Amino acid sequence: MYLPSLLRGPDGAATAEYRPDGMFADEVPGTAGLDVRLLAGGQTIEFCSTPPLGVPLEVTRTVNGVDWKGSDGGEFLLITVSKTYRVTGSVTLAIVTERFIVR
Template sequence: MSALDQVLARARGLVGRWEDEDCGTVTVKDFCRYAAALNDTDYIRRARAREAAGAAVEAPALFLAATMSWEDGPAERDLRPDGLAARESPCTAGLPVRQVHGGQTVRLGRAPVAGSRVTASRAVTSAERKQGRSGAFVLLGLATRFTSADGTELTAVDETVVVLEALEPPDSPGAA
């Protein structure tokens, strides 16, 4: 069975199975770090002023959709050859494949407020084997729903990941 067939089999076994992750309590500091990465100093200034005044501070619009993980992240040596952490590579553990992002749709609900607890629920929604000009690949559909402690949907993210066979290193026997 090829690596792509294995990805497809794993993914099909997970379609529709939702897994929850407690993202913890979001903070103004989290929001400001995200804004700093975007060089949005105006947001940082406004958020810190609202915090100092004791007012509620809402997250930047795409904060939840842009957060790949709530952990510190793996050391560089633990990244896959395509640069992704194993956590962001569903159904591919141990297989000689690479991935590219195939697109994303984001639906914004209510912005999370600093001090609120957030849960991310994730599922594989589809898995299809396709054939293109450059060869075979698998399209994985993934969904993530971010909710508040009371169950209100904050952000919904639907994305497609393209899984391809790994490239052979230039000095390998099968490389042209």
């Protein structure tokens, strides 16, 4: 879980780059600028390779699903996002699947 936490958000982020709920503005694709709150809804990590030291890394985000949950006025969205961490243009290091509760 250390790799995804390190790569979460830009280095030296300014206050404006955070959402009111404390997540980075681009944490969940499609929610920037919306008056909603995001909560962590679970995470799985598949480690694929050992990360090399001193090599630039890249992350690709993909929205896998958006589902309505709850009932009787307690409805919320559950957004599932996959993040693939790679050595730039090369080896896959980890695939992180995260679920976010959107209220």
